[in-house]
Amino acid sequence: MTAAAFGGHISVLKDPATQALVGDRNGMYIDATYGRGGHSANILAQLDKGASLLAIDRDVDAVADASARFADEPRFRIAHGNYSQIAELAGDWRGQVAGVLFDLGVSSPQLDQAQRGFSFDRDGPLDMRMDVTSGQPLSAWLATVDVQTLTDVFRDYGEERYAKRIARRVVEHVASAPLTGTLELAEIIKAAHPRWEKHKHPATRCFQAMRIYINGELDHLQTALEAAVGLLRPGARIVVISFHSLEDRIVKRFFRAESSAPELPRGLPVQQQDLPCRLKLVGKAAKPDQAEVGVNPRARSSIMRVAEKL
Numbered sequence: 001m002t003a004a005a006f007g008g009h010i011s012v013l014k015d016p017a018t019q020a021l022v023g024d025r026n027g028m029y030i031d032a033t034y035g036r037g038g039h040s041a042n043i044l045a046q047l048d049k050g051a052s053l054l055a056i057d058r059d060v061d062a063v064a065d066a067s068a069r070f071a072d073e074p075r076f077r078i079a080h081g082n083y084s085q086i087a088e089l090a091g092d093w094r095g096q097v098a099g100v101l102f103d104l105g106v107s108s109p110q111l112d113q114a115q116r117g118f119s120f121d122r123d124g125p126l127d128m129r130m131d132v133t134s135g136q137p138l139s140a141w142l143a144t145v146d147v148q149t150l151t152d153v154f155r156d157y158g159e160e161r162y163a164k165r166i167a168r169r170v171v172e173h174v175a176s177a178p179l180t181g182t183l184e185l186a187e188i189i190k191a192a193h194p195r196w197e198k199h200k201h202p203a204t205r206c207f208q209a210m211r212i213y214i215n216g217e218l219d220h221l222q223t224a225l226e227a228a229v230g231l232l233r234p235g236a237r238i239v240v241i242s243f244h245s246l247e248d249r250i251v252k253r254f255f256r257a258e259s260s261a262p263e264l265p266r267g268l269p270v271q272q273q274d275l276p277c278r279l280k281l282v283g284k285a286a287k288p289d290q291a292e293v294g295v296n297p298r299a300r301s302s303i304m305r306v307a308e309k310l
């Protein structure tokens with residue numbers, strides 16, 4: 001495992017994910033989250049001449065990176081878009097794809113570039129959109145949000161215990177003066193937070209929650225998983241790397257539902273075992289080893305799940 005950071009992003013579980021994904025060296029593959037292309041490059045290195053790799057990212061900076069980096073790679077193409085539209089972006093690949101990889105969440109450049117507005121320790125505009133060409137920036141949403149909605153977002157997407165009191169403080173502040181940037185927002189959250197967790201900025205959970213909300217992350221994931229299964233051919237793999245429990249829960253439930261037939265009431269002419277499943281689980285959920293976490297602390301919370309199309 002190498003820890004090389006391409007374009008400022010160190011890929012997580014790069015070798016295990018590639019190994020789990022690639023079964024046919026001349027197959028058609030999709031990297032649904034290009035980022036800075038660490039996984040794409042690793043996948044291409046395992047593929048022969050007859051293979052193709054479609055990469056997707058909703059971030060125009062990622063797309064520009066891919067266009068430059070793989071300009072001379074005939075097996076590769078990049079599409080700007082949301083992975084919830086994976087079926088449309090894959091065009092006529094339906095039923096033929098040999099593997100799809102999702103490496104969820106944000107890339108390090110998105111987090112580290114203050115002007116993207118994701119950071120609570122570097123000042124930037126209140127944006128947080130992965131795709132700056134669509135949707136509303138955080139500032140527009142915060143200007144109109146009510147206490148209950150903000151509380152729900154902090155609680156549901158950040159699992160923040162003090163959601164209500166923090167939301168009240170933020171909404172009160174916005175009513176008195178517009179927010180100037182991410183640092184000011186982080187300070188308001190910090191001041192309203194009664195109990196700080198060790199080694200964690202008190203705004204971590206709320207910032208994660210707002211990011212998930214602004215980008216519709218969980219809804220897109222659910223849609224994308226369903227669409228991706230329809231693209232796969234029998235024996236193909238779907239590999240998902242998640243970074244927090246909300247994402248992982250969606251993946252785990254989806255894989256479980258697709259790999260086990262629903263329970264039926266007794267007395268029906270059809271038996272549970274007669275119902276077809278679309279996926280089978282491959283191995284157990286995998287986590288990075290100590291060595292990987294040592295060089296890339298961001299990998300700490302990652303978990304990889306793999307399933308195979310039946």
Ligand SMILES: C[S@@+](CC[C@H](N)C(=O)[O-])C[C@H]1O[C@@H](n2cnc3c(N)ncnc32)[C@H](O)[C@@H]1O
Nearest residue numbers: 011033035036037038039057058059082083103
């Ligand atoms: C963790 S990074 C991927 C890193 C990449 N595997 C690498 O090795 O460089 C996640 C990427 O997924 C993109 N992304 C997140 N949600 C997306 C969505 N719904 N549709 C398309 N891209 C998305 C982000 O813009 C980000 O660039």
